[in-house]
Amino acid sequence: MEESVTSYRIxxxxxxxxxxxxxRLRLVPAALLVLASALAIAQDNSPxxxxxxxxxxxxxxxxxxxxxxxxxxxxxFDIGNTDPKDVGHISLDKARTGNLGxxxxxxxxxxxxxxxxxxxxxxxxxxxxVYEQAARHPDRMMMAFSVADIERAHKQKKLAALLGIExxxxxxxxxxxxxxxxxxGVRYMTLSWSNTNEWADSSGxxxxxxxxxxxxxxxxxxxxxxxxxxxxxxxxxxxxxDKTFWDTIATTKAPIIASHSSARALTDAPRNMTDxxxxxxxxxxxxxxxxxxxxxDDENYWKAAQAQAKEADTAVKxxxxxxxxxxxxPTYIEVDRIEREWTxxxxxxxxxxxxxxxxxxxKVAGVDHVGLGSDFDGVSGxxxxxxDSAADLPKITQALLDRGYSADDIRKILGxxxxxxxxxxxxxxxxxxxxxxxxxxxx
Numbered sequence: 001m002e003e004s005v006t007s008y009r010i011x012x013x014x015x016x017x018x019x020x021x022x023x024r025l026r027l028v029p030a031a032l033l034v035l036a037s038a039l040a041i042a043q044d045n046s047p048x049x050x051x052x053x054x055x056x057x058x059x060x061x062x063x064x065x066x067x068x069x070x071x072x073x074x075x076x077f078d079i080g081n082t083d084p085k086d087v088g089h090i091s092l093d094k095a096r097t098g099n100l101g102x103x104x105x106x107x108x109x110x111x112x113x114x115x116x117x118x119x120x121x122x123x124x125x126x127x128x129x130v131y132e133q134a135a136r137h138p139d140r141m142m143m144a145f146s147v148a149d150i151e152r153a154h155k156q157k158k159l160a161a162l163l164g165i166e167x168x169x170x171x172x173x174x175x176x177x178x179x180x181x182x183x184x185g186v187r188y189m190t191l192s193w194s195n196t197n198e199w200a201d202s203s204g205x206x207x208x209x210x211x212x213x214x215x216x217x218x219x220x221x222x223x224x225x226x227x228x229x230x231x232x233x234x235x236x237x238x239x240x241x242d243k244t245f246w247d248t249i250a251t252t253k254a255p256i257i258a259s260h261s262s263a264r265a266l267t268d269a270p271r272n273m274t275d276x277x278x279x280x281x282x283x284x285x286x287x288x289x290x291x292x293x294x295x296x297d298d299e300n301y302w303k304a305a306q307a308q309a310k311e312a313d314t315a316v317k318x319x320x321x322x323x324x325x326x327x328x329x330p331t332y333i334e335v336d337r338i339e340r341e342w343t344x345x346x347x348x349x350x351x352x353x354x355x356x357x358x359x360x361x362x363k364v365a366g367v368d369h370v371g372l373g374s375d376f377d378g379v380s381g382x383x384x385x386x387x388d389s390a391a392d393l394p395k396i397t398q399a400l401l402d403r404g405y406s407a408d409d410i411r412k413i414l415g416x417x418x419x420x421x422x423x424x425x426x427x428x429x430x431x432x433x434x435x436x437x438x439x440x441x442x443x
Contacts, residue, residue: 052398055407060154061393062102062415064164064188064289064371065238065260066090067378069105072129074333079133079141087340089376089389092140095159098393101415102150102160104188104259105130106378109170111195113320113330116169120177123170127163127184134161145185147422164236164259167193168200168224175227187422188234188259191221191244199224201241203270216243222251229253230436232429234421237261238271238291238373245277254428255285255421260373262296262357263364269296278365285424287417288365289373290357294382297357298349301382305346312342339380351386355399358413367409371418372396 048056068090071077081091090103107126114122134143144150144160153160163186170189171177181189194204196211199221205211217225225248228235235256237245248256258281264272273281273288281288294301305312316338323330361370374383376390386395393414400410 048394048398049401052401053394055401055410056394056397056414057099058407059099059397059411059414059416060101060150060419061099062104062150062371062418063100063376063390063393064104064257064373064418065106065166065291065378066103066374066376067106067108068103068376069107069126069129070332070336071377072133073126074331078136080137087381089374089383091389092137092159094389094391096140096157097391098389100159100390100393101154102144102162103390104162104164106166107163107170107186108166108193108378110332111167111169111193113332116172119170120172120174123165123181124184127181127186130161130163143185145187146426147419150419150422162187164188164190164234166190167195167197167239168221169193169195169197171224173198173220175224178224178227178233179231182231182233186233188236188257189228190236190238190240190259191217191224191248192240194239196241201244202239203241204239206241206270213241216241216247217251222247225251226253229425229428230432232426234425242274242277245273246280249280249284252284253432254425255287256281257286257371257418257421258288258373260291260293260375261288262291262293263360265364266357266360267296267299267302269302272296275364278361278369281369282365285369285421287369287371287421288361289371289418290354290361292354292374292376292383292387293379294346294349294353294384297384298353301346301349301353305343308342308345312339315342336380343380343382346382348383348385351384351395351399354384354387355396355403358396358400359403362405362409362413367405367412368417368420370413372414 066089071088077088079090079092082093107123109119109122131143134141141159141161142153144153144162150160165181165186168189168191192200192202194202196202196205196213199214199218201213201216206213225235229252235248235252236259237248237256238258238261258273262272264274278288291297295305316335319335319338320330358370386392397410397414400413
């Protein structure tokens with residue numbers, strides 16, 4: 001298998017294995033993009049009303065995906081950082097300003113820079129990095145493993161730190177490792193990242209004939225889903241191939257999540273979910289947490305990024321090859337700097353693009369089945385105008401109020417829906433384990 005580009009945001013935009021949008025590629029004239037960007041700035045920097053702030057502060061805001069652990073490990077970044085020039089999306093101050101109550105920190109092992117026999121080791125290192133941050137700031141941050149923990153952290157005005165593994169390759173095809181990760185606090189796992197693993201097909205390489213695919217989930221993959229149900233670990237289908245999604249829906253005994261995915265009807269990216277998938281999520285009881293990445297939320301951005309894909313891909317791969325030739329292993333943070341140079345060439349779309357996806361999913365799947373999955377610190381500066389960090393989350397509440405959403409429905413979107421799924425996953429786990437115990441006792 002060819003090495004994937006080190007970040008899925010770049011992979012998703014410029015990997016030639018990704019299908020092009022059905023519409024003919026046509027770049028929007030630069031002048032129009034600049035004008036749209038200027039208009040977006042005027043719109044997205046509008047103040048948050050007192051009513052919006054009150055609604056926002058009354059919610060437990062839950063974000064299901066942030067890549068900040070890469071910074072913890074590679075940069076020795078401290079989440080207590082107060083540097084106003086820091087370009088990161090997550091810090092304790094930014095979280096407090098945006099009333100972010102719970103963050104699922106992504107435990108993502110890059111298969112392009114980490115050798116397969118070190119996937120688990122790197123997973124453990126990333127998990128440890130989150131624990132270390134909580135230990136540094138016990139007065140403002142705590143590890144959380146359940147809905148009860150999140151609610152307790154909220155009452156204590158602390159950020160609840162949770163763990164979600166991004167990519168099933170982290171278990172190295174060993175169900176025992178999956179259980180170990182759960183014991184360490186991992187509460188969801190994305191079945192695949194942009195790379196197909198030995199038991200789950202990915203949307204990232206599904207059209208690459210050089211990759212051995214499985215027509216969705218293998219039998220072992222289905223066992224992984226059921227074991228996650230038994231453990232009480234949420235099954236995440238962001239990144240998976242369409243057939244993998246349908247196999248998961250048919251297998252799971254608990255609601256699932258799409259921790260950072262948007263709507264394909266609005267932006268024709270393979271990582272996004274079709275309306276049929278959204279309706280299946282309704283029947284399953286799960287939640288789609290909308291990704292803040294502009295490439296998945298805005299069709300013009302998606303097209304512009306694809307237009308520069310070849311050059312950007314070459315820049316990243318050249319850097320990686322140069323570093324390896326010099327005997328160095330390139331880090332996520334180093335590659336992120338290159339990615340930011342390329343994303344900066346494309347004007348950021350208005351906040352409206354992100355809100356459109358929340359609105360679409362709420363209308364198709366129902367307001368009980370949409371949430372927030374920002375992908376903060378993992379999108380190389382490519383968030384919509386006005387969303388520069390977790391401090392800007394109240395702007396989403398303002399935009400939803402402007403569209404006529406009630407306070408109760410907004411609280412569901414901000415975190416209530418995700419907490420509901422967590423409770424249901426916990427309940428299914430208890431029932432499965434109780435049934436297992438009764439079965440064992442019968443013998």
